[in-house]
Amino acid sequence: MCKTYCFILTSVILLQGKATGGPVRMGYEYMPEEDAWLRLHIEPAIWPDARLRCHLEGGALASPTTSAMTKALVAMLAANKMTMRHAYIGVHALLSKGEFMSMEGIPMGNLSARWREGEPNNMKNEEDCVVLDGAGEAIDVSCSTPRPYFCRKESTRMIVNKCGTTADGQTLSEAGYEGWRHNEPNNVEKEFCGAIDRDGYLNNCPCDRFALFICEVTPK
Structure with missing residues (x-):
């Protein structure tokens, strides 16, 4: 379960579904x-x-x-x-x-x-x-x-599957970090979004839960 102090990662959104048809x-x-x-x-x-x-x-x-x-x-x-x-x-x-x-x-x-x-x-x-x-x-x-x-x-920017991908289609491993907390992700309560706890471990959370968040900006 996602604790109230977790940070929602805008660059690590866990999506579930297929890349053709239906809502994402x-x-x-x-x-x-x-x-x-x-x-x-x-x-x-x-x-x-x-x-x-x-x-x-x-x-x-x-x-x-x-x-x-x-x-x-x-x-x-x-x-x-x-x-x-x-x-x-x-x-x-x-x-x-x-x-x-x-x-x-x-x-x-x-x-x-x-x-x-x-x-x-x-x-x-x-x-x-x-x-x-x-x-x-x-x-x-x-x-x-x-x-x-x-x-x-x-469509090439929305590569989605039940295994967990980043928003731009990379797997967590390809993105450089996949340190999940023990027994996570467990998909309790339709937990389709990714988060990181204060101790650095990844967790999955319901996407409609209020939490702090981190933004990533590419330098120009």
Whole structure:
């Protein structure tokens, strides 16, 4: 069992399931048409923070690159009863005013989603980010308004199995440390997340338990 003083390791998340089909831990859902995983973050964030969160999860803000992707994003809004709300996607004009493109550098005109009638209108000359509505139409908005957002992770970044892998697909051994506490992991109470106790031993914990956590940043 995980004690209250354990540290949740963001880089050692133990996942259970298969890399094709069905929901995966952390709220991601597999999309076979794109061979990718999608997540709708309900908790609002401004666009730059949403972009950072997706990056920290090993992915990127999702863009409607294909009709299948657009349908999947709209379906996630509907499944969460958010058809009347908007969610950030990875389309922006922050590099060149008025020239909207996806995180992958694809111009808006080559994406599947189309602008809502009257958009983009660049209201107050400050609408450089884009949201998707429940009908699958795009709207330019201010990047500084907190909104829900979509993240996408490529299938190769979501290698998951019942043996325990890190968030980016490495085994614990490959990551450099696998010092489990005696009789751990034991998967009591659906313990699918990894933690480290104060004495340095690894433990597994329920993913919904509150705990301190450690972040890893790659130096530039």
